[in-house]
Amino acid sequence: MSELQNFRAGFIAVVGRPNVGKSTLVNALVGAKVSIVSSKPQTTRHRILGVRTRAGAQFVFVDTPGFQTKHRNALNQSMNRVVAQSLADVDAVLFLIESMRFDAADERVLKLLPKDIPVILVVNKIDQLADKTRLLPFLQAAAQRFDFAEIVPLSALDGRDSERLLDILQPRLPEAEPLFEEAAITDRSERFLAAEILREKVFRLTGDEIPYGVAVEIEQFQQEPSGMRRIAAVIWVDRDAHKPILLGKSGEHLKRIASEARQDMERLFDAKVFLNCWIKVKSGWTDNAALLKSLGHD
Template sequence: MTEIAHRCGFIAVVGRPNVGKSTLTNALIGTKISIVSRKAQTTRHRIQGVLTRDREQFVFVDTPGFQTRHGGAMNKMMNRVVTQTLADVDVVLFVVEAGKWSPGDSKLLGLLHDPKKTILVISKIDQLKNRDELYPFVAQIASQFDFAAVVPVSSTKRHQLDQLLDEVAKLLPENEPFFDADTLTDRPVRFIAAELIREKIFRLVGDELPYGSTVVIEQWDETEKGVSIAACVIVERETHRPILLGVGGSHMKRIATEARQDIAKLLDKPVHLEIYIKVRKGWAEKESSLRDLGYE
């Protein structure tokens, strides 16, 4: 009896900002490895999440949203991550928000070159008011590119995620697993902790604070009983400090509390978290600063 081959490969999750790439990646893997926000430009790094099934291992690469409006160093870096990822993977999930097609989607579609490895994922179908609009919307996109498959999904409702995985599995090459079966991400836990803090900043003060902020873990002391973490939030201007702090430090207290709870859940142990603020002018517009802060 012929043994069924094991399949394993890399899957890029690409799309314009805020179409639900990180939510989809987290839902497929079953845990939060990429931060989620309603704000665009939340994901800045290429983050790998791993899902292992009986005869398949999926290595998802959640990419930054492809930027078409601004050309600063940060956005150029993020676009470079997207284009490099597209060249390196076995399967591409092109994520488009249901009922919404923009010039940004068209520009990213122009970067896709191999229909045999590209799946169109229509996200947020649960938010579509008129389901009758879905078919003509999909047909209009599919007429521009011969996708290997088209799968409408709802990440929050977990609708058709298994079907999406089955379609991806068909395109994966025969390989032995790249990671242990219990691996969820290739990113170190310090990176995930910093991302969780940044998520709280985006959710609480994202409308007030421009996107020139990042988080660096400066100290990490871990024992069997718990973890003590010192994190630094870097902002571009002195005027950003009071916005981040809030009245009487209310914003920062809430950010620290919610981040501490998420990190404790991630590590399954008590966490003591202290967060500081530092001003580093123009860090997001200098590629040297981006590299120093761990950006690819």
């Protein structure tokens, strides 16, 4: 009997408002860091596939930007389009919310959910809930809002929970041959991942105001015969005033950002990395369709 008989494979969109833990969960489900994570909302800006293959099944998770309607600019509109497009043509959906919270922003995502495929409500961050007795009434109320296939409370930070979620998902995938090779973890190139890692460090190491106006562009990505990756990156900022903040005193802050990014890249690429970073100002880039396109946004 062929090993591929009864094999299941499919796409699963992961959607929710900003900061609910979508990328954290995708990384846990994949078992590797394919998507960047920070405590600031609107960290993810692109559609990123995370692939996990195990006995009998291949799961292709579609991480998406947090859906939001607060600020209207070209970048946010592009991000919301990614969410809507990602919901077409998938086999199942994970709709993430945070435990004990279902607000207007969650409601807007709920309105986008397809009715013809299984939608699993994932109630994340239950580790933050001190009084667990409050959970059941919350889940019961949530169940009334949509015809969910399952409701799964969990913590994306707990590895056992993500394995349990895979068990729940597997029978809901269609029978199909694998879509990616067994060792694949993402569809994204090292060049793209390098830009994302650098952007994550900017998000994590700077205050609230800067990250939204920051984009990273990789100008050079070369692999030398030794395996070393030689990378030159530009960090675009939206305003002149942001440049000295990112640089820090005698460039110390930028050095720290670059050094942490380099270490993460070396881990992910399993190779030495030489990283050079510059900061450049381009005011209004978040509303500049041409520049957005050059940074990989549709």
